[in-house]
Amino acid sequence: MALMLALVIAAPAAARPAGDEGTEVTSALVWAPCGERLECSQVRVPLDWAHPREGTISLPVIRHLASRAGSRIGSLFVNAGGATGSVEAVRAEGASLDALGGGRFDVVGWALRGTAGDRAVRCFDDTGQRVRFWGGLPIPTTRLQAQTTVPRIADYARRCGKLNGDLLAHVSTTDDARDLDLLRRLVGDRALTYKAVSYGTFLGQTYANLYPDRVRAMVLDGLVDPHVVMRGAEARFADTVAAMDQGLDQFVARCQDAGPSRCALAGSGPVSERVAELLARLRSGPIPAPTAQPPGALQHGDVLTAMFVSLTNPAAWPQLATDLAAADNGDGSALATLARAVLSGVRSAAGDPTAAITCTDSPARRGLQSWPQVTRHLTEVSAIGGPFVGWASWAPCASWPARSADRYTGPWNASTPHPILVIGTRFDPATPYANAQRVARLLRSAVLLTHDGYGHTSEADPSSCVQEAITAYLVDVVTPARGTVCPSDREPFDADFGTRLP
Secondary structure, eight states: OHHHOOOEEEEEEEEOOTTTTTTOOOOEEEEEETTTEEEEEEEEEEEETTTTTEEEEEEEEEOOOOOOOOOHHHHHHHOOOOTSOOOHHHHHHHHHHHHHHHOOOOEEEEETTBTSTTTTOOSSSSEEEEEHHHHTOOOOOOOOHHHHHHHHHHHHHHHHHHHHGGGGGSSSHHHHHHHHHHHHHHOOSSEEEEEETHHHHHHHHHHHHHHHHGGGEEEESSSSOOOOHOOOOHHHHHTTTTTTHHHHHHHHHHHHOOOOTTTTTSSSSSSSHHHHHHHHHHSSSSSOOOTTTSOOOOOHHHHHHHHHHHTTHHHHHHHHHHHHHHHTTTTTHHHHHHHHHHHHHHTTTHHHHHHHHHHHSSOOOOOOEEEEEEEEEEEEEEEHHHHHIIIIIIHHHHHHOOOOOSOOOOOOOOOOSOOOOEEEEEEOOSHHHHHHHHHHHHSTEEEEEEEEEEEGGGGOOOOOHHHHHHHHHHHHOOOOOOOOOOOSSSSSSSSTSSSSSO
């Protein structure tokens, strides 16, 4: 009886699926407590929205209840970026997301299809098989390493196809947008309030263009350009790294400004020369890494991997400088350990649905036999990010065994009832500021807020100005004045970086 009392049906018994107005999908959200101010549920959605009666899959859903329930406006759906959805983000950051919405929204997160629930994309039967398959294979930076890697990646794609069957054709962002519209109806909101960063901005744009009249408010931070996604995996990943070398330039410049007391690379000549010399040295051969885990010397691909992930996060810049200085002094252990952890994450179980979603949204135009030309081009775009993205992201798409059954390809210039708030960080190395400028022009009713800061999305380099603008927009649907520029609260390498100004 106590369990029955804890369950609350917070939705109508049925909702019409987006894009198929003649058919009803029977679904409901049955909420149960799962933490402080948290409630969890599962939603059943059609595997194939074009044939909703031919089977369903379940997706986990979570919400953090509004702290000002008496002034509640509705639900704020959030996407934390990447291809993982936002269940864990709401679980971990529900209170701060609640505050961002002025306490007036239930903050809702859900798992993107293929990432969790009763049918998740998996490319290996168990962890042991996965570990044996990859065997510590590094990101290749030489032709010999590449010749070993190519067949392994092709085999990986085949395994994914064999184990997942028809699921792979139904994990596109278009499918996720249709799921989101069903969820919006199930929580009782007449229009969508949504906040997303990074790849979640592509989902937001897809939804806004499919259902422009159903958008109440939408915050998109760290923009993906949908036209680039439509041009294929090669163009998409070239855009991903287009500003990465500029990110390195900013890291070097801010380190130089900070001086040796705050940046370990400074104080022994120009930082830019020291980093360039280290990279040149690694291109000639490895550097010892006596305490690296797993064991092994620091390779050129390792340092590129470590720099790729660290440059997106200014909070990590002091540690990156310390690790680069150690490598320059002959010990690459810290960088090698970080790189292997990053690569292990890419090749973990979480990496399988990431590959499925990104390769479905943006299929490769060229096969894996084109790896020399594609990787060369990506490296010309970015010497830092090109090799890592080429092998970790493009290569699986070049052999991917499935195509989307429902992939929205445009147009991308919808006009919504209220302006969409687009946020671009000036020195974002992973979603270039130019993307935000283009999308703000593309969407007919968008306003661009410029964050004069560093790192991937404004969240990486906190700005009270940005946060206050987001709250005002979510609550009152009022955008900042066009041309507004928000500074960060702190400079990178500041000892108090990440804390708000008093």
